[in-house]
Amino acid sequence: MDDAEVKKISDLARLAVSENDLPLYRTQLSNIVHFVEKIASAETGGISPMAHPVSSALRMREDCITEGDERERFQSIAPSVEAGFYLVPQVIP
Amino acid sequence: MRDKTLLELSRALAAKEFSCLELTQAYLKQIETRNPILNAFISVTKELALETASAADTRRAKGEALPLLGIPISHKDILCTQGVKTTCGSKILHNFIAPYSATVVKRFEQAGMILLGKTNLDEFAMGSSNENSFYGPVKNPWDMERVPGGSSGGSAVAVAARMTPAATGTDTGGSIRQPAALTNTTGLKPTYGRVSRFGLVAFASSLDQAGPITATAEDAALLMNVMAGFDEKDSTSVDIPVPDYTQDLSKALKGKVIGIPKIFFKDLEPTMALRIEAVISAYQKMGAVVKDIDLPNVSFSVPVYYVIAPAECSSNLARYDGVRFGYRAKAPKDLYDLYTRTRAEGFGPEVKRRIMIGTYVLSSGYYDAYYLKAQKVRQLIRQDFQKAFETVDIILGPTTPTPAFKLGDKIQDPISMYLSDIYTIAVNLAGLPAISIPAGFIGHLPVGVQMIANYFKEDRLLNFAHQYQQVTDWHKKRPKETS
Numbered sequence: 001m002d003d004a005e006v007k008k009i010s011d012l013a014r015l016a017v018s019e020n021d022l023p024l025y026r027t028q029l030s031n032i033v034h035f036v037e038k039i040a041s042a043e044t045g046g047i048s049p050m051a052h053p054v055s056s057a058l059r060m061r062e063d064c065i066t067e068g069d070e071r072e073r074f075q076s077i078a079p080s081v082e083a084g085f086y087l088v089p090q091v092i093p
Numbered sequence: 094m095r096d097k098t099l100l101e102l103s104r105a106l107a108a109k110e111f112s113c114l115e116l117t118q119a120y121l122k123q124i125e126t127r128n129p130i131l132n133a134f135i136s137v138t139k140e141l142a143l144e145t146a147s148a149a150d151t152r153r154a155k156g157e158a159l160p161l162l163g164i165p166i167s168h169k170d171i172l173c174t175q176g177v178k179t180t181c182g183s184k185i186l187h188n189f190i191a192p193y194s195a196t197v198v199k200r201f202e203q204a205g206m207i208l209l210g211k212t213n214l215d216e217f218a219m220g221s222s223n224e225n226s227f228y229g230p231v232k233n234p235w236d237m238e239r240v241p242g243g244s245s246g247g248s249a250v251a252v253a254a255r256m257t258p259a260a261t262g263t264d265t266g267g268s269i270r271q272p273a274a275l276t277n278t279t280g281l282k283p284t285y286g287r288v289s290r291f292g293l294v295a296f297a298s299s300l301d302q303a304g305p306i307t308a309t310a311e312d313a314a315l316l317m318n319v320m321a322g323f324d325e326k327d328s329t330s331v332d333i334p335v336p337d338y339t340q341d342l343s344k345a346l347k348g349k350v351i352g353i354p355k356i357f358f359k360d361l362e363p364t365m366a367l368r369i370e371a372v373i374s375a376y377q378k379m380g381a382v383v384k385d386i387d388l389p390n391v392s393f394s395v396p397v398y399y400v401i402a403p404a405e406c407s408s409n410l411a412r413y414d415g416v417r418f419g420y421r422a423k424a425p426k427d428l429y430d431l432y433t434r435t436r437a438e439g440f441g442p443e444v445k446r447r448i449m450i451g452t453y454v455l456s457s458g459y460y461d462a463y464y465l466k467a468q469k470v471r472q473l474i475r476q477d478f479q480k481a482f483e484t485v486d487i488i489l490g491p492t493t494p495t496p497a498f499k500l501g502d503k504i505q506d507p508i509s510m511y512l513s514d515i516y517t518i519a520v521n522l523a524g525l526p527a528i529s530i531p532a533g534f535i536g537h538l539p540v541g542v543q544m545i546a547n548y549f550k551e552d553r554l555l556n557f558a559h560q561y562q563q564v565t566d567w568h569k570k571r572p573k574e575t576s
Contacts (some may be wrong), residue, residue, distance in 0.1 A: 010449065016434050029449055036397075042390060042470045051299065058328055074192055076192075078417050079418075089427050089430070
């Protein structure tokens with residue numbers, strides 16, 4: 001993994017990485033990727049992928065309200081709210 | 094009274110030997126004395142505990158007879174507790190008070206148990222040493238220079254140092270069993286789907302499972318009787334009947350077949366192998382039969398895990414964006430800056446590494462080679478276990494490759510840390526239940542033996558574990574209270 005790749009991944013992951021930290025990430029992530037590449041040698045022809053230990057279909061439930069409007073309760077722990085909205089830095093100039 | 098098992102406490106409370114309040118005070122006092130040294134708790138809910146303990150005394154006086162009513166418990170700080178901080182060991186949730194409680198937490202409340210506090214952990218349960226906590230490492234009471242294991246290190250140490258009679262943990266790749274082994278406690282990871290994940294903050298959703306950490310297998314059975322069961326709020330919860338886990342504890346093991354995977358002993362240190370072989374002979378004396386088994390694909394477990402778990406982690410942890418709850422970076426110049434800086438400042442190094450690896454293996458062009466391939470190998474690992482369980486009742490081996498290692502030893506080398514879970518990870522990939530119980534000491538350090546059973550056979554694991562604890566007293570050994 002080179003610096004450009006680390007930067008691309010950190011952008012996709014929305015994680016700020018400083019120029020100073022790039023070499024460490026490059027080394028550590030490359031080592032981990034190299035380590036997991038061992039799985040390439042497993043013989044998996046005709047094997048279906050296993051996404052989950054429980055292979056049941058999603059359950060259906062009654063179409064009725066179980067919990068009412070809890071906006072106030074949920075927003076009480078938000079960093080910044082106003083008039084029932086979550087506030088973020090201005091998006092549209 | 095702090096040294097009693099849950100069953101003994103239950104009987105003592107029923108016989109009015111002491112009150113729930115006195116019992117709770119005794120544990121709170123132990124926390125006050127020991128926690129400043131061991132750092133096992135992130136939050137101690139003293140007032141709430143005293144209040145609910147008094148209420149439990151009133152309820153007992155009125156004749157209520159719930160077995161665990163008025164007995165304290167502590168929860169890993171990744172299970173949401175309404176009104177009490179849930180940090181996940183992270184700076185990003187340093188101020189997070191969940192607006193609801195996890196189903197597991199509610200079930201213990203309904204059983205009448207007293208919450209003593211929330212225990213320390215590796216950040217978002219990612220780690221095997223408890224050094225990845227924003228709130229500082231937990232110390233191993235058997236040797237203060239050593240790690241207690243992780244990620245449920247706080248829970249394991251709280252039980253080992255008798256700051257709580259029992260605790261909950263969660264296990265994604267060994268996070269209940271490995272710290273249990275390193276602290277001389279009993280830790281059970283249930284079958285995936287047996288215990289509700291609702292309100293358990295997600296790390297790797299197809300692997301996470303909550304379970305008990307206790308002093309004995311019998312105590313674990315008592316907690317499982319409360320924890321296990323269907324929950325409609327968890328779409329992966331399995332709707333099958335829950336047995337009384339105490340029912341089969343005393344069943345004889347004569348004729349039961351124990352599978353020994355040769356691969357688990359291949360590179361095992363001789364001192365560790367000796368301990369495990371001693372456990373095997375104890376079972377043989379009880380009439381169990383031993384059989385060698387092959388798990389040919391288990392050697393891929395750690396690399397498979399470090400594709401699947403980070404992939405799920407990168408997706409689950411996308412929610413921490415500084416908008417709806419938790420930490421938010423100061424003075425963001427735009428929305429992108431808010432997201433990237435909140436996450437960079439809020440997460441610790443290991444969590445960031447895993448998010449990056451997960452993002453990488455899921456990114457365009459790499460998905461098939463890593464994620465899809467890992468899912469296929471995961472299937473092979475499950476098939477290996479299924480084949481083995483056609484001829485054996487239980488699979489037995491070490492929980493960890495070594496006893497507790499020193500603080501700082503592996504923290505700079507992620508892969509060496511990952512390999513400390515070499516024997517536990519396959520179980521999570523397959524979704525099977527497994528237990529770690531005390532198996533003696535190497536020098537002054539405890540080690541554990543791991544047993545794995547087929548899906549939903551927690552009762553069999555507890556039966557095996559309880560029988561071993563009837564003929565040995567390793568699980569009764571307690572660390573000296575040094576500073």
